[in-house]
Amino acid sequence: MTLNGQPLLSGEPATVTVPPEGTLVTVVVQAQAGNTATTSIAISRSNGAPSISGPTTLGMLEDGATQALELTLADVHTPPADLTIVGVTSSDESLIASAGVLAGMTLGGSRDAAHRTAPDAYGVASVSIEVQDAGGLSATHTIAVTVQPINDAPTFAITQSVVDVSGEAGSVTVPGVLGQISAGPANESTQALSFSVVAEDLGQTPAISSVGMAANGDLTLQRTGTPGRARLRVVLHDDGGTQNGGIDSSAERVITVWVGEAYDLSVPD
Ligand SMILES: [Ca+2]
């Protein structure tokens, strides 16, 4: 009797190295010379699920660099390089797109999964990665990804760069001097906004004693009654803070104010 070509005594237990899945082991029974029978025994074995492991938490910053995450894959029968990533799911596709994680994955015994966040997005997402072996069994690894917010700078536009007002002493409001006033991207729309204004009088005698810019862009001036000119340096602030490199102030913009002559409109006696 032979087993895979090797002589085997009758009654002797057959010992074979476990061959790959589906291999046929051929047993030839030879009762006497010239009188043989052949049978084939298909070797099968029970499969075991693969494993996938790695960090379970990951911290990132809004709009931060893409982060690589090393995952370790193993399986009893399938070489790690041959294991297949069959699915990536994200609990918040608007924060971390599963397609981005999958696209950033490099093949090998350990896989680097790149996590990319959507622009301006922050929050928490649960990302699950499923691996499958050649026998169809799978395992899943889940990572809790926390993306910390970063404050985006507020912005505004000047709709009236030169403001002309008459020279009577007292208060005057010029509406809509500034426009397109924004705290940043849509997810920062609840931030409180305020303007700071520094007035530089350009005349011999101050024409303006105080100035205020409302959050809606309306300008209020307190005039001294003296004609003249002033330069206003305007900066918009939000209350989103500067943590993690956030920016809570806009670029400075300049408005010029002309205060004209005061006219005596009283009717002479
Ligand atoms: Ca932001």
Ligand SMILES: [Ca+2]
């Ligand atoms: Ca902001």
